[in-house]
Amino acid sequence: MSNINLPVISTSSGFNKYLQEINNIPSLTKEEEFLLAKSYLENNDLEAAQRLVLSHLKLVVKIAIKYKNYGLPLPELVSEGNIGLMQAVKKYDHKLGFRLSTYAMWWIKASIQEYVLKSWSLVKIGTTSAQKKLFFSLGKIKHRIINTYARAINDQDYQEMADELGVSLKEVVEMDQRMAGPDISLNRSANREDENAEIIEFLPEQKPNQEISLLQKQDIENKKLVLAEAMQVLNEREVKILTARKLNYSPETLDSLSAEYNISKERVRQIESRAFEKLQNYVLARISRDGQLIKAISE
Helix, strand or coil, rough: CCCCCCCCCCCCCCHHHHHHHCCCCCCHHHHHHHHHHHHHHHHCCHHHHHHHHHHCHHHHHHHHHCHHHHCHHHHHHHHHHHHHHHHHHHCCHHHCCCCCHHHHHHHHHHHHHHHHHCCHHHHCCCCHHHHHHHHHHHHHHHHHHHHCCCCCCCHHHHHHHHHHHCCCCCHHHHHHHHCCCCCCCCCCCCCCCCCCEHHHHHCCCCCHHHHHHHHHHHHHHHHHHHHHHHHCCCCCCHHHHHHHHHHCCCCCCCCHHHHHHCHHHHHHHHHHHHHHHHHHHHHHHHHHHHHHHHHHHCC
């Protein structure tokens, strides 16, 4: 398996060239995949193994993109995912009756997650399955909230995250602080031989330039505009309840809204949930529409 030649993820030629290369690799039919897997398993046919790996490189990228919010370069995540894919091909048994992609998905995710965990090891995120689940789920939920509402995370969000993940509020807050903070002290000695040399001296300048700051500001403004558009699909009561529960920095309680509208707390929760679903559907439709427009323009 080590003899398999993959397209090079080169920093000189750029990641886009790699994506173009793998996009030109044809997918396999179910019959082709079966015969190639059979040939590799029974005859150690490395050429067959290579075709199996190459035809699933797009799957690796698709999975790796889901982990890009953990502060690691996408090419590195893809490289680790490719290792998982090769392990999957090595252990895949075509006689089990399911496609290689179904089996490989687990290996690819496991390889990428292991790499992310090792990269964050200095944060001491813990090693139990519950802590790993919290680590990987927290970032996704925060990203969803920030992108939907274009605002910072508040105390109610933390409580809802805890409820959704089945952990305590304290665990969520502590994990978020670990993920947000630096992994190690930047003023710690870089090596034992030169105690005067600090790690911070070897790091590149982290201050964003004017162009990046402007792009970030524009991104926030665009999200606010999309949110404002989405709010127009809601009726007046839905707007008020959703704003009170989700968009205000200090959210109102179910009790206070129940008294204000003279309805039960459960009814308030239902209206909030329905309004959020409408909002989410609008945003997703808008993203899909914009994506199709960009694709049409670029073609």
